[in-house]
Amino acid sequence: MAHTFGVDLRGIIDLLSHHLYSSPRVYARELLQNAVDAITARRALEPDAPGEVVIEPVGSSGGTLRITDTGIGLTEREVHDLLSTLGRTSKRDDLGFARQGFLGQFGVGLLSAFLVAERIRLVSRSARGGPAVRWTADAAGNYEVEVVGADAGVPVGTTIELVPHRDSEHWLEHDVVKALVTEYGALLPVTVRVGDEVVTHGGLPWAEDALGYGEQVLGVRPFDAIPVEVPAVGLKGVAYVLPSGVHPGARQSHRVYLKRMLVGDSIEGLLPEWAYFVRCVVDSSSLRPTASRESLYQDETLLAVREELGRQVRDWLVRLDATDPDRTRALLDAHHLGIKSLARVDDEMLRLVERWLPFETTDGPQSLRQFRRKHGVIAHVPDVDEFRQLAPVAHAQGMGLVNAGYAYDAEIMERLVALDGPTAARRVAPSEVLAALGDPDAELERALRERLTTAKDVLERHDCEAVPRDFDPGSLPALLVTNVEAERKRDARQVGEQADPLWAELLGSLVESTSDAAQRLVLNCRNPLVRRLAQLTDPALVELTVESLYVHALLQARRPMRPKDTAALNRSFLELLDRAVGSQKG
């Protein structure tokens, strides 16, 4: 024998309120949506039919909330069929596909009224004829239907009345209702009133003043407003480029309307991740909402829309680059991370980065293109600290270096090589820079090494080995580099394989060092102070000079100062001062 499932309405309402909808506030949206759909249905029969929804919150109409529409209304049969059967809807066709033009489709929305009401009363008269009908239902699943009568003066349309739960009255009061209805429905294409106040806008506010609307929505004046459109899903709107201060990890959130009804303010997944500095406000006629209508269904269509919107933002960037260099630079300043990330996979973005984004170089901040024009190749170091150490050395040798130690830099260099060939960019190993330093005069080196033996304690204290070398400019007394022996040996072998024999030999001499000190102080024998150091006889002065040179080189390398470095700085500075003042007195 066949049986039919029974449904416990209380269980279903509990499911809706705790697991489908995030808050009881959605009741306002569902009622509004049904009213608008009813007007749409009526206008399909009578194009000139009135389109108005009036909401009277608790207080203005006694202890209940009333929502009246001038829609298609319901016949007695439809009331039984559509309102009293869970999941039954008039908004799907015979094959079960959502009908064009309607907001609803699942046949459960009306139940959300039970999130705030213990009883729903509905009076309706169908535009298709027949008497007015009254339907009364409670949250336990009991309902009654009665015919009001053909001559009761009920106009075509529907009035729904909610009798609130004891603790839900505030959801139905004027201020809350007005705020909810305005938030969800301000852009709806019908007139919606809360009491006497019309809350609908009439048009799309971003179409009138995109930047002004953006400022209102974002709380800050956008950098720019890009009109976006995806006709395949009836989508139109604006992509707002944020002015600055957005973190790349920040969650993207967009304001999305479906058929002019708000879905939400923090909808994700509408733009590719790289566009983290863009926020959209869009309305679409055919993107699919989830059953709660609080987010978008993640399907192939949404993926295609995401691609297309990403493409439109990117095209805007390319246009900006071609027409407005100053704004392009300002944009890159604010959002270089997102744009760099895009440059890894997009050649036009790569060119934009190459032309406009300032990189730290031995010639000061400049674009890769500028650097390449001067040096022929983008010689880059893939680590910020390494760059800081090597930059003064390289600069002194007239060797140009680019700091490629920030996010995406290395991949950008690889892309440049892939596009423009191996001469476009080249990674520079530390040993390559050090190898360019010459051998000092033998006599001077011998004298200097003797002094360095005197200052052995100072050098040991700083875990440092001193190496005399000969290089330009003579004004630079010393350089401090990290002695990463293993890495240097590896680099040297690598460079040695590629470099000419002379270079390979120089490299070999550097690598042969057996010191396991963590740092290397490269003293410049061309520098007058270093030359004088070689002649000093007072051991205390030798120590003071070596420590001062060390501290100076440390500051030059822009390394973070550890407490013992700060102590050394104070000690040497004060002692030098003391000696200078003392000698003045004498």
Ligand SMILES: Nc1ncnc2c1ncn2[C@@H]1O[C@H](COP(=O)(O)OP(=O)(O)OP(=O)(O)O)[C@@H](O)[C@H]1O
């Ligand atoms: N104000 C109204 N005027 C006319 N018919 C209505 C009204 N409200 C509800 N109905 C009828 O009741 C049916 C069920 O409504 P309900 O809100 O539960 O689901 P839905 O709107 O079809 O879909 P969804 O669950 O996506 O909102 C509707 O399909 C519609 O036919």
